Amino acid sequence: MLCRAENGGIAVAPIDDTMLISYAMEAGRRGHGMDELAVEHLAHRPIAFDQVTGTGRARITFDRVALDKATEYAAEDADVTLRLWGVLKPRLRTDGSLALYEQVERRMVPVLRDMELAGIRVDGAELARIGEDFSGRLVVLEKQAHDLVGRPFNVGSPKQLGEILFDEMGLKGGRRSKLSGAYSTDAAVLEELAAQGVELARTVLDWRQLAKLKSTYVEGLAAAIDPRDGRVHTDFAMAVTSTGRLSSTEPNLQNIPIRTEEGARIRRAFVAEPGNVLLAADYSQIELRLLAHMAEVPALVEAFHRGQDIHARTAADIFRLAPEAVDREARRRAKTINFGIIYGMSAFGLAARLGIPPGEARGIIDAYFTQYPGIRDSMERVKEEARTHGFVRTAFGRKIWVPDIAAKDAVRRAGAERAAINAPFQGGAAEVIKRAMVRVPLALRDAGLTGRMLLQVHDELVFEVPEAEAEATGAVVRRIMEGVATLRVPLAVEIGTGRSWADAH
DNA sequence: CGTGTCACG
DNA sequence: ACGTACGTGACACGG
Secondary structure, three states: OEEOOOOOOOOOOEEEOHHHHHHHHHOOOOOOOHHHHHHHHHOOOOOOHHHHHOOHHHOOOHHHOOHHHHHHHHHHHHHHHHHHHHHHHHHHHHHOOHHHHHHHHHHHHHHHHHHHHHOEEEOHHHHHHHHHHHHHHHHHHHHHHHHHHOOOOOOOOHHHHHHHHHHHOOOOOOOEOOOOOOEOOOHHHHHHHHHOOOHHHHHHHHHHHHHHHHHHHHHHHHHHEEOOOOEEOOEEEOOOOOOOOOEEEOOOOOOOOOOOHHHHHHHHOEEOOOOEEEEEEEEOOHHHHHHHHHOOOHHHHHHHHHOOOHHHHHHHHHOOOOHHHOOHHHHHHHHHHHHHHHOOOOHHHHHHHHOOOHHHHHHHHHHHHHHOHHHHHHHHHHHHHHHHHOEEEOOOOOEEEOHHHHOOOHHHHHHHHHHHHHHHHHHHHHHHHHHHHHHHHHHHHHOOOOOEEEEEOOOEEEEEEEHHHHHHHHHHHHHHHHHOOOOOOOOOEEEEEEOEOOOOO
């Protein structure tokens, strides 16, 4: 990254970044780190960091590396970066990716820097209380599991559990994994057993949920609170995913629980500073809106313009029901198939999700494509584009490479076809929210508002704002987020505020 | 350190 | 006959 020195020489707003230049052109095709780019574009393998600092136990920090070695390493780093820039920068224009890079990706760097620096307040005392509660319940569940089996075992060991369920207890439904030959004991398997009345399965499911929440979130999050400000600062990665999405690490703040009551307690520990509220702004059904737009499906376009419940509308269309005849089950099935379409599903996959025979699932898919023929055509075009060029494009022109589309192995190839179908939706949504992210902070400043953008969770932005500014901030955020793209359907944003992240939904 | 599992969108 | 919905990251287990 080539940067202007500011803030004590810490890079904040790049002139250019070879990682992002590469990512703008070749997402999905390779990694974008300097070493990998140097091998690919300069036929040069840079000095390994491990080689300079030592490996394993011998590793030392860079400040203790001998000056001549440190100099060589650092100088090479600068040299390689400049040479990569000379090769890659001119390609952006001919590749057609210059606008994506300059107007979206590069402008995201200082935006994400501000978000990472700001962090979000997490109530450590509340996490501790949740942890105490979970610990007590885990002890009870563990004893219950041991009693059901008749002896102690490690509830957290899938291997031991599988052998108990399928060898000792002789239960049916044991699927052995291809690689290790171990029985699968994942949630789908245990839910099936629990439905058959196997008490141990429900106990383990409950234990697993609490154990997951306790180790990853209660303890992991508590350890990540910066004692200097009581806040958690994630690290957003801009060039990791194959689709244009961000990712978040150490800690990952893009997978904080919400779906269960126990999970929601964790999210309630994410709070605003006194006098402030958290404001959450979510794009409503953004991937389905992109589907309606890209496949030009008249019924779906109309439904979004009218503000209809899109899953209920789909249910009415494919099951041939009057709108008032759509019950919860029909809507649930339609919702599952709508998601399935976006994921490039198979009849088998849909059958597994709905718990129905594959033949019946096939019938539902046929009805869907009969009702919305534009979607079938659009999916075929996308697969053809992938086979012809090796990449697909989002509605805004980002190339997403799908190298496995040419794989000899049919299973890999089928997986690549599903990824190719999904990429324009997932990648298109990622671009919409990135465009909003570069505009919203400027718009807030222009409006004299002082709130800060803290988090992005794929279709959601989280802000911390003074209570008195909440309403005005929501109006600005909505205006920008809904206005960043003009599609055949409107973009809709749902906004909520509250003392905690859970309350903001 | 690979595998299984599971948290999110 | 096969394996089966897209994209991530973190943790525990066990060799």
